[in-house]
Amino acid sequence: MNFPVELFINSMIAGLLLGGFYAAVTSGISISFGILDIVNIAHPAFIILGSYIAYILNTRFGFDPVLVSIVMLPVFYWLGAAVYQVYYLSFEQRGQEALRGLAFFFGLLFVTEVGLILVFGVDYRYVQAPYIGPSIRLAGFDLPLRMLVPFLLSLLLFAVLQLILTRSFIGRAIMAVSQDPLALRLMAADPIRIKRAAFGLSIATAALAGALLIVIQPVEPSVGREYIGRVFAICVLGGLGSLPGTLIAAMLLGVVESLTSTFYGPSWAPAVAFGLLLLTLAFRPSGILGR
Amino acid sequence: MDNRIAIEGVHAAYGSVRVIEDVTLNVESGETVVLLGTNGNGKSTLMKCIMGIVRPSAGSIFAEIDGVRHDLVGRTTEEIVDLGIALVPEGRRLFPKLSVEENLLLGAYRRSARKQIGKNLGFCFSMFPRLAERRRQLAGSMSGGEQQMLALARALMLAPRILLVDEPSVGLAPILVQRTIESIQELKERYQLTVLMAEQNFSQAIRIADRGYVIVHGKIAFEGRSADELNNNDLIRKFYLGM
Amino acid sequence: MRSPVFFVVALVVGAVVFAASRYVENEYFFFAGYVVLQFIVLATAWNILGGYCGYVNFGSAAFFALGAYATVTIHKLYPMPIPVLMLVGGVVSGIVGFATGYLTLRLRGAFFAIATLALAVVLQTLIINWDFVGGARGAYVIRPNSFPLLGSYIQYLFGMMLLLTVISVAGARAIERSRLGYGFATIRDDELAAEASGVPTLRLKLIATTISGALMGMAGAPFPYYIGYVEPGTAFGLAYAVNSIAMPMIGGTTSWIGPVIGAILLGTVQQVATVTISSAVNLLIVGILLVDFVIIAPNGIVGLVRDRRIGSTTVEPTVFVLLYVLNLLPTIFLAKQGQAAQSIGLVFWAILFFVTYARGRMIGRVWLMVFPWIGAGLSLVPVTSETPVVSTVVLWSQGVAWLAIDPPTAVLIVSLVIQVIGMIYGAALERRTPAMTTP
Incomplete structure (x- = not known):
């Protein structure tokens, strides 16, 4: 039997594009879980919320979903900051984040999902935009714009985040805050404020990731749960606290998932992330680029 | 003054x-x-x-x-x-997973210290050439003496x-x-x-x-x-x- | 009370309950009772790991479903009696629990939680792809109509689940008071210190994951016979994952009685509610109660009764607003579900009174409580069961929420204007589309 080279390369390309999108989805978790040590399992719920906001404004007024998400960035930032404030006051401050804090985020995940089901039902929703549908041909391979646009935007998001985290004062403080909050106070920075800003930033990325999600695939409220395994797998695989690691791991997962669904069938794809997660945890818990 | x-x-x-x-x-x-x-x-x-x-x-x-x-x-x-008022704390309390340079720049987080960042960084590196050599190294991987230098330099960055x-x-x-x-x-x-x-x-x-x-x-x-x-x-x- | 004595007492109580239930004519009682008992087992099992050791398991549904699918597999090969199925289900889920624990427990606690979350998705994927047990289509398991001596088969299932409940609750209590339980508690309080002082933490955690997983599997084993038709969607249902966390959290996690109280309360409410309320609203209620309790009553109902104290952060502005908005959600949805549903809405109105009172007292405006009172009153008057009135009240109470944050007057006015515009817009929409008739 001949090895289907063309199929393989096509699948690789699809995987890389998908991986770019996964990176956008994971970037928020990479900040909240990877850097701040806050296990925000409700993150996918915020992403789905972003998808629905893009959906509403797209179908009602015909706004571009990505543009909507960029306008929504500050709203999500403040939402995230408020959620962190509640989390800090009720759980982190009292040292109860391990059990009750996790349950709190689980509750939020759940309430958001069920709330969306009650308002919008379980039908799949989709958006319309000029880049959904057409493809460009490059060196004989089709690149669907529906995947390419999210891929490029995701790379842009990573570049911006990496710049913020390594080049700005607040960014460096965010990198430092979970290592030694007291030492940070000795640098005249309030750790709670830094964490609030960082968590706001992480939720802000969910606005963009949500818009990209609904550009790539139709969305219904429980889609978010499929991403929980993926985002944490990517985050751990890439190495906690490392954005470049997250990007590499996301590409890796995208490619492996794409190859799996091409050669074994799409129904197996969700299992890939977990397999990868377990392998990472068992053999290299610090991930690819873990510090 | x-x-x-x-x-x-x-x-x-x-x-x-x-x-x-x-x-x-x-x-x-x-x-x-x-x-x-x-x-x-x-x-x-x-x-x-x-x-x-x-x-x-x-x-x-x-x-x-x-x-x-x-x-x-x-x-x-x-x-x-x-x-x-800057404190160089007991046990140094550096950010072990950040590089030497990142530790120093964090020292200049204070608004009035940001203006003098270039001057102060230059002085730290001239006074502790060792830190300049290792600016990309993680703070946690340095020896005790180097860490103490970094802790002092970081406090200095606060101006x-x-x-x-x-x-x-x-x-x-x-x-x-x-x-x-x-x-x-x-x-x-x-x-x-x-x-x-x-x-x-x-x-x-x-x-x-x-x-x-x-x-x-x-x-x-x-x-x-x-x-x-x-x-x-x-x-x-x-x-x-x-x- | 010594543990063996307690076990005997629990057994006697169980037998009395079972004997008394024989006089119940209505078969529905057994169907509902079975579910409540099943939740007691799940909540108790979750609590052995979550409450005693402090390790959160989000994958209860996966362990439950494994037990159920073990039964489906055996049923297809060679049908066996329920007790054997329970044991097999327990062994299968126990092994998976052990394996998950072994791979993740050497890392920080959060990794275990994440792994269990992913485990549910993956096991569901595996089952969907496994044609022998029906794949995505599901499998029929024909329940025998009757059982010797007892008559109806559902009574037999009820009895078996009652027995499992007695065993797991007595077991949890025994663990709590044994060396094992003290070991668990040291892990929960400070794992590093426990390890440093010679507690074999890894071994203890593995014991906990195995026992907890096994009990969940045992609870799932009779499920196919109860339901008659198993498909991945129901067996891996969200309801199991969220209930098995919410029940101990609401009851109280530090003692065996907490999950039992939580499961009986929530389980019963849900069984009563499913008749009148859609299952989505049902889950919403559980989710919101979970968030409410972890903030307002960190130690659950047991803690409320014991300490007579509530979470002190309830009065903080951001926390208050979150609680207020969250608890308004079900009152909106319940208002659309007819009269019976509104009695459940009372629970949320009560929580709204409480948080408004706490916050009002803090800023010296206790009178703000009149707004949730009006809302609750109107939602009970038959005339106002139509949505516009209720939602109007809800919107106004939301204005109160803003008031209670104590913002500058300008912010207050802007927010009220926005809300009035929203109301008018909503009313206009209502008029254009004929109101939905509730059956």
Whole structure:
């Protein structure tokens, strides 16, 4: 039997594009879980919320979903900051984040999902935009714009985040805050404020990731749960606290998932992330680029 | 412009355990004052009181920065640091997973320090060439002496007026202790700092001290108005020289 | 009470309950009772790991479903009696629990939680792809109509589940008071310190994951016979994952009685509610109660009764607003579900009174409580069961929420104007589309 080279390369390309999108989805978790040590399992719920906001404004007024998400960035930032404030006051401050804090985020995940089901039902929703549908041909391979646009935007998001985290004062403080909050106070920075800003930033990325999600695939409220395994797998695989690691791991997962669904069938794809997660945890818990 | 600290009648306790009792102490502008005492006598707690990390149960702590008087009791640590008082904490407390350079830049988080970032960074690297060589290395992977240098340099990046140094000699080889003490003196002169240093290594500390206090069981047991006075008192002999 | 004595007492109580239930004519009682008992087992099992050790398991549904699918597999090969199935289900889920624990417990606690979350998705994927047990289509398991001696088969299932409940509750209580339980508690309080002082933490955690997983599997084993038709969607249902966390959290996690109280309360409410309320609203209620309790009553109902104290952060502005908005959600949805549903809405109104009172007292405006009172009153009057009125009240109470944050007057006015515009817009929409008739 001949090895289907063309199929393989096509699948690789699809995987890389998908991986770019996964990176956008994971970037928020990479900040909240990877850097701040806050296990925000409700993150996918915020992403789905972003998808629905893009959906509403797209179908009602015909706004571009990505543009909507960029306008929504500050709203999500403040939402995230408020959620962190509640989390800090009720759980982190009292040292109860391990059990009750996790349950709190689980509750939020759940309430958001069920709330969306009650308002919008379980039908799949989709958006319309000029880049959904057409493809460009490059060196004989089709690149669907529906995947390419999210891929490029995701790379842009990573570049911006990496710049913020390594080049700005607040960014460096965010990198430092979970290592030694007291030492940070000795640098005249309030750790709670830094964490609030960082968590706001992480939720802000969910606005963009949500818009990209609904550009790539139709969305219904429980889609978010499929991403929980993926985002944490990517985050751990890439190495906690490392954005470049997250990007590499996301590409890796995208490619492996794409190859799996091409050669074994799409129904197996969700299992890939977990397999990868377990392998990472068992053999290299610090991930690819873990510090 | 004057930069001084005045502590009066400060008491502090952890729960019901009294750590500091009625400590009165002052550091005048441009002085290097040492706080001598062996482990567990309350030196670090006093430092923490000044920095707002531990709240004194009684007494007052004032700081004069560039001629302006500030009441430190009741302020948060961030506010106190922002006034221009820097602490090099015991155990150095670097950010181990950040690079040397990132640690230094974090030191300049304070708004008024950001303006002088280029100048201060240049000075740190010229004073500690070792840090310049290792600027990309993770702070946690450096040796103890290098870490102490980094901790000092990081405090300097804050562009402080008053520098508090808590136990700079802990965990260092004797030759490194000597070098660290000398760098503190050099920094002080270069930046015209007011320095309060808590230290148990008497013979090293005394080399740069203008004057000092001996703290025993949370109380000031002896005040030496000059390095000589400190050198020639019975308490010091008893505690340090075993005579 | 010593543990063996307690076991005997629990057994006697169980037998009395079972004997008494024989006089119940209505078969529905057994169907509902079975579910409540099943939740007691799940909640108790979750609590052995979550409450005693402090390790959160989000994958209860996966362990439950494994037990159920073990039964489906055996049923296809060679049908066996329920007790055997329970044991097999327990062994299968116990092994998976052990394996998950072994791979993740050497890392920080959060990794275990994440792994269990992913485990549910993956096991579901595996089952969907496994044609032998029906794949995505599901499998029929024909329940025998009757059982010798007892008559109806559902009574037999009820009895078996009652027995499992007695065993797991007595077991949890025994663990709590044994050396094992003390070991668990040291892990929960400070794992590093426990390890440093010689507690074999890894071994203890593995014991906990195994026992907890096994009990969940045992609870799932009779499920196919109860339901008659198993498909991945129901067996891996969200309801199991969220209930098995919410029940101990609401009851109280530190003692065996907490999950039992939580499961009986929530389980019963849900069984009563499913008749009148859609299952989505049902899950919403559980989710919101979970968030409410972790904030307002960190130690659950047991803690409320014991300490007579509530979470002190309830009065903080951001926390208050979150609680207020969250608890308004079900009152909106319940208002659309007819009269019976509104009695459940009362629970949320009560929580709204409480948080408004706490916050009002804090800022010296206790009178703000009149707004939730009006809302609750109107939602009970028959005339106002139509949505516009209720939602109007809800919107106004939301205005109160803003008031209670104590913002500058300008912010208050802007927010009220926005809300009035929203109301008018909503009313206009209502008029254009004929109102939905509730059956």
